[in-house]
Amino acid sequence: MTTQHTMQFTDEGGRRWRRLRNGIAGALSALFVFLLLSSRYAPNRPVTYEGIEDHFRYGTIGADTESGLPLRVVQVLPRMFHEYLPAGRGDYTAFGFIQEPGHPMPIGFSIRRRFIDLVGLNCAVCHVGSVRASEDSAPLRYLAMPANTVDLQGYFEFLFRCVEDERFTPDLVIDEMEKDGALFPLERLTYRDAIERMKNGLLRQRDRLSVFTLGNPPPGPGRVDTFNPYKTRQFADYYKGHIADEERIGTVDFPSIWNQGPREGMHLHWDGNNTSASERSVSAAFGAGATREDVDLPRIARIHEWLAGLPPPAFPFERDPDAVKLGRGQALYAQYCASCHAIGGADVGRVVPIEEIGTDEHRLNSYTRTLRQLQVSYGRGYDWEFRHFQKTHGYANQPLDGIWARAPYLHNGSVPTLWDLLTPAERRPARFYRGHDVYDAVRVGFRVDVREVDGRRAFLFDTSLPGNGNQGHTGARYGTELSDSDRWALIEYLKTL
Structure with missing residues (x-):
C-alpha cells in the first residue's frame, strides 16, 4: 500500500x-x-406532599388541570391590577385567604407542573378557618374548620375584572412577570398562548356565572352557592343560560368537615341530599373546578380517610370553672339538643321538613329533582358514579361537635352567635358584620361589631335579603324560651363539644 x-x-x-x-x-x-x-x-405532574396536613392545605384534587390557571400570571395580578383589590391589602389575603410563609400561593391552592405551572383550588380553600382573641392578637388556624374569612366570589370577580382590563395582554403580563425573573424563549411562547387561554376561559366563566350572580345578594366571606354553579358549568347545555327564579339563590355557610367517620350514612349537605361522605367529597371537587375526567380520586380518598377520624378542635379560650353550671348545661343539652344533634341521637342526620324547621328555604329550593338527575347521568359509567343523591324537603340535623368553631349559625350563616341562636328569631340581629376572625368567647361566635382587621374590612350581612333569612329553629323545643341563666349554662356545655 x-x-x-x-x-x-x-x-x-x-x-x-x-x-x-x-x-x-x-x-x-x-x-x-x-x-x-x-x-x-414535566407534563401533568402535581406537586405532592408527604404529610397529610400539607396535602390537605396544598395538594391537588384535580381542579388544577382543565380549570388550572398559570401560576406566575396569577401571582402578578394583585400587583398589576391592585386597584381591583379590596382597599387596604396588596395580595390575595385581601379576600381572606391565609398566606403561609414560604408558599407561592395561599392555603387552598394546589400547583401542577404541566409545561408551565398551573394553580387550582382544593378542599382547604373552604375548610381552613381562623380565630383570634382580639384585633391585636395572632390568629389561630384550624384545619377542616369553615373558612370564615374567605370571600370566594370576591376572588373570582377580581379575576374577571383583571382579564376584562385592556392591559391584560400577553406582552404586558409577561413584562410584569419578568420583573420576578426572566423567562426562557420557550416559556415566553408558552405563556403567550396560556394568557390568551386564561382570558377566554375566565370571560366564558364570567358570562355563565352571571346567570345567577347578577341581581342576587352577594354571599360575602365564609359562604358559597354550592349547587347552582353546576347549572352554569357541567350542565350549561341543559340550562342554556336560564335558571328559574325560585332556584337561583342557594347560598350557604362553609361547613366544618372534621370527624367524618360517624357521619357516614347520615343525610349530608345542608339539605341532606346525599348519604355518602365519599360521594360528597367527589361532588365538592367538581364544585372546586375538577372535571369528571381529571378528578383525582386517590388524593381525594387520602383526605377522606384522614378526615374520617380527625377530631374537632378544642375551645381555645378560658371557660367558666363553675362545675354546677356545666352540669346544668349538660342536662339542658340532653333535654333540648341531644336527640337531633348528638352522634347516636335518635334523629341526628335526619331531614326535618321545611314546614317544621322554618328556616330560610332558598338553599333547599336551589337543589331540584332535575339537577339530581343530571348529576346521576353525569357520573354514569365512572368509578365515582353518583348513587346517593336525592331531593329532600327540609334541612338535615347535624352533629354539634366543634360547634364553637362553626359560627355563624344556621345553614346560611344568618345568626352570629350561639347566644343569638338560643333567642327567639325576632330578637336575633338583623344586620351584623362578618368575615373577620375576632371571636366572642362569651356568646360563642364571631364578634358582630368589628369592622376591620389588619386593614381588611368586614362584610355587612343583611338578613332581610333573599337567602339571608334568620328565621326558624325557634320556640320551646329549640331552647329559645329558656331563662338567661339556663342559656348561659347550655352555652357553657356546648363549648366542650
Whole structure:
C-alpha cells in the first residue's frame, strides 16, 4: 500500500471518528436538553406532599388541570391590577385567604407542573378557618374548620375584572412577570398562548356565572352557592343560560368537615341530599373546578380517610370553672339538643321538613329533582358514579361537635352567635358584620361589631335579603324560651363539644 493510500485511509478513519464523536456529543446534548426541559416542563405532574396536613392545605384534587390557571400570571395580578383589590391589602389575603410563609400561593391552592405551572383550588380553600382573641392578637388556624374569612366570589370577580382590563395582554403580563425573573424563549411562547387561554376561559366563566350572580345578594366571606354553579358549568347545555327564579339563590355557610367517620350514612349537605361522605367529597371537587375526567380520586380518598377520624378542635379560650353550671348545661343539652344533634341521637342526620324547621328555604329550593338527575347521568359509567343523591324537603340535623368553631349559625350563616341562636328569631340581629376572625368567647361566635382587621374590612350581612333569612329553629323545643341563666349554662356545655 502506498503512502498516499495510507494517508487517505487515515483521514477517512479520522473523519469517521469525528462524525461518531460529534454524533455522540450531539445525542448527549439533546439528552441533556430533554432532561432539563422535562424537569422544568414535566407534563401533568402535581406537586405532592408527604404529610397529610400539607396535602390537605396544598395538594391537588384535580381542579388544577382543565380549570388550572398559570401560576406566575396569577401571582402578578394583585400587583398589576391592585386597584381591583379590596382597599387596604396588596395580595390575595385581601379576600381572606391565609398566606403561609414560604408558599407561592395561599392555603387552598394546589400547583401542577404541566409545561408551565398551573394553580387550582382544593378542599382547604373552604375548610381552613381562623380565630383570634382580639384585633391585636395572632390568629389561630384550624384545619377542616369553615373558612370564615374567605370571600370566594370576591376572588373570582377580581379575576374577571383583571382579564376584562385592556392591559391584560400577553406582552404586558409577561413584562410584569419578568420583573420576578426572566423567562426562557420557550416559556415566553408558552405563556403567550396560556394568557390568551386564561382570558377566554375566565370571560366564558364570567358570562355563565352571571346567570345567577347578577341581581342576587352577594354571599360575602365564609359562604358559597354550592349547587347552582353546576347549572352554569357541567350542565350549561341543559340550562342554556336560564335558571328559574325560585332556584337561583342557594347560598350557604362553609361547613366544618372534621370527624367524618360517624357521619357516614347520615343525610349530608345542608339539605341532606346525599348519604355518602365519599360521594360528597367527589361532588365538592367538581364544585372546586375538577372535571369528571381529571378528578383525582386517590388524593381525594387520602383526605377522606384522614378526615374520617380527625377530631374537632378544642375551645381555645378560658371557660367558666363553675362545675354546677356545666352540669346544668349538660342536662339542658340532653333535654333540648341531644336527640337531633348528638352522634347516636335518635334523629341526628335526619331531614326535618321545611314546614317544621322554618328556616330560610332558598338553599333547599336551589337543589331540584332535575339537577339530581343530571348529576346521576353525569357520573354514569365512572368509578365515582353518583348513587346517593336525592331531593329532600327540609334541612338535615347535624352533629354539634366543634360547634364553637362553626359560627355563624344556621345553614346560611344568618345568626352570629350561639347566644343569638338560643333567642327567639325576632330578637336575633338583623344586620351584623362578618368575615373577620375576632371571636366572642362569651356568646360563642364571631364578634358582630368589628369592622376591620389588619386593614381588611368586614362584610355587612343583611338578613332581610333573599337567602339571608334568620328565621326558624325557634320556640320551646329549640331552647329559645329558656331563662338567661339556663342559656348561659347550655352555652357553657356546648363549648366542650
